[in-house]
Amino acid sequence: MKPAKSPLHPFDLLPNSFHQSRRVSALFRSWTTVILILLAGIFLVVVESVLTAQRNAHRNEALACEALPLWDLRETVMARQVANDELQQCCVGLESARPDDSLLQVLAGVALSTESAKGDVIVDALHVRLAVETAHTQTTSTRETLSIKARVKNAAVLQQWIELLESQARLRDITHRFDEESGTAAITGRSQMLQVEITGVPIATRVLP
Amino acid sequence: MLAAATRSSRIFSRLTGLPRKHVNYLGIDIGVDRCKIATFSHAHVGEDPVSSQTPIAWTANWEFGIPVDPSVAPPSNWIDLLVNQLSERLPRCVDGDRNLCNISLPLPWVHYQISSRSDLDLARRQCNEMFENSLLKSAAFLRHWQAGSESDSLVVAATAEQAATRIAQVVADTGYEVKSLLPHGVALIHSANALTQLQPSAIVLLESTGSMVSVVERTACGLTRLLPPCPVPTDRLPSIVELEPWLHEIANETEASFRYASRLRGQLNAEAPVLICGSLAEIHGVDRALANCMTRPIATWRYVGRQRPQTCSDALVIDQNSDAASAVALSLAYAAIDSGDAAMDGKEKA
Numbered sequence: 001m002k003p004a005k006s007p008l009h010p011f012d013l014l015p016n017s018f019h020q021s022r023r024v025s026a027l028f029r030s031w032t033t034v035i036l037i038l039l040a041g042i043f044l045v046v047v048e049s050v051l052t053a054q055r056n057a058h059r060n061e062a063l064a065c066e067a068l069p070l071w072d073l074r075e076t077v078m079a080r081q082v083a084n085d086e087l088q089q090c091c092v093g094l095e096s097a098r099p100d101d102s103l104l105q106v107l108a109g110v111a112l113s114t115e116s117a118k119g120d121v122i123v124d125a126l127h128v129r130l131a132v133e134t135a136h137t138q139t140t141s142t143r144e145t146l147s148i149k150a151r152v153k154n155a156a157v158l159q160q161w162i163e164l165l166e167s168q169a170r171l172r173d174i175t176h177r178f179d180e181e182s183g184t185a186a187i188t189g190r191s192q193m194l195q196v197e198i199t200g201v202p203i204a205t206r207v208l209p
Numbered sequence: 210m211l212a213a214a215t216r217s218s219r220i221f222s223r224l225t226g227l228p229r230k231h232v233n234y235l236g237i238d239i240g241v242d243r244c245k246i247a248t249f250s251h252a253h254v255g256e257d258p259v260s261s262q263t264p265i266a267w268t269a270n271w272e273f274g275i276p277v278d279p280s281v282a283p284p285s286n287w288i289d290l291l292v293n294q295l296s297e298r299l300p301r302c303v304d305g306d307r308n309l310c311n312i313s314l315p316l317p318w319v320h321y322q323i324s325s326r327s328d329l330d331l332a333r334r335q336c337n338e339m340f341e342n343s344l345l346k347s348a349a350f351l352r353h354w355q356a357g358s359e360s361d362s363l364v365v366a367a368t369a370e371q372a373a374t375r376i377a378q379v380v381a382d383t384g385y386e387v388k389s390l391l392p393h394g395v396a397l398i399h400s401a402n403a404l405t406q407l408q409p410s411a412i413v414l415l416e417s418t419g420s421m422v423s424v425v426e427r428t429a430c431g432l433t434r435l436l437p438p439c440p441v442p443t444d445r446l447p448s449i450v451e452l453e454p455w456l457h458e459i460a461n462e463t464e465a466s467f468r469y470a471s472r473l474r475g476q477l478n479a480e481a482p483v484l485i486c487g488s489l490a491e492i493h494g495v496d497r498a499l500a501n502c503m504t505r506p507i508a509t510w511r512y513v514g515r516q517r518p519q520t521c522s523d524a525l526v527i528d529q530n531s532d533a534a535s536a537v538a539l540s541l542a543y544a545a546i547d548s549g550d551a552a553m554d555g556k557e558k559a
Contacts, residue, residue: 008389014377014387018378
């Protein structure tokens, strides 16, 4: 802004350079003030940010110090977990490698039932069939079957035997069928023993590996 | 600029509710052995706070001596001495006030000469040479104005550039806003009507350290000449008897100036009074002695405003004659007021 010339300006004995230098110095002072204030502001911001960064670094360091044992713990847990998994795997392997006694149990069940009627029951043939696990299929589709070919003294003994067989945990669905042909042969032959064929379903605790 | 500043400060104060800056207008009349300072400011009216609406009045007067003996050759370190005195003895500014001031330099520091427009370069060379070889040892700074409306004669006023800048600098460093540095005649004629209610045809400044005459050209300063110095020693106010021969000389020179001015312009108003001011104009009988020698009415410079500063010694008796000694300072102070800025105390009376 250029100041308006007063009517006395043509008579002014002061060189213009004086007024100009006053104006320039006033302008310089005001701008210097502004710049100094700005610089002070910038300086404060920089100091503040540096202090904040230092504070953050300290905090992060403290956090890291506290987190180190936790991290160690985590690694230990991971290692333990891995070890556990391996052991579990071993357990499974061991479990699967254990010999199965389902067949023996079935045989034992038959043997137990037969023991009380010693002499009255003569088992000629025993056929047990259980589900077998193969590498490819989980279970075989074949049905578990049990068939016993036996000779019994009379029907009462047979009935008692069947009840005993039924009471065995490993056997169910016991049915019997008289072998007419052998029955007649028996009557004609050595003794009066009844030829009978007993069928049932053996129970396996699980599929045989 | 001032009007704009006033307006903006008015808006500022209205927005913020803060009081506006108090503005003082000062005239600093630096003489050879005395420095006179007059202040105009907005007067207090009753309970009202000071504002730019109240009329401007003469509120303060101040003067201090400068240890320079005008009767012997001036000391070689005159500028340094003056700058020191000013920086030590100028009244301090009140914080927050604006102090606009006009300055005038000692009479011997300003050189007047008549020149034509074509001889301006010659005049500049002469002035340069003169000031380089003088005590002030500086390049000259020239201003010129028309001596008469019907001729291309110019009045050339010259002063030492460095000295003027140093004086203005020291005043500005004390806290004043230096508006301009005016020749005595210019300030006196500019403010004469407003301060004295007279329309003078010329103003004669009579100081024991130097005298000058300025003829009014229309309403501005026209022909300006230095007059022969007073031969009476300055350690006391001389009596009218001692001054008689010198006053005769002054009257002759003034008449000669009028004759010269009328040749440049044509008709001059013989009815208009010649204003005399300066410390010698206060002496009783000087106006009468001059009037006897001249064919024109003579008037001593008197301030016509109602308000004037209260002095401790003569508060009861207002000695209007003493105004003549402060005429230059008052005129400078009034010239610092921008026209139309505020109502003037003296004008209200008229």
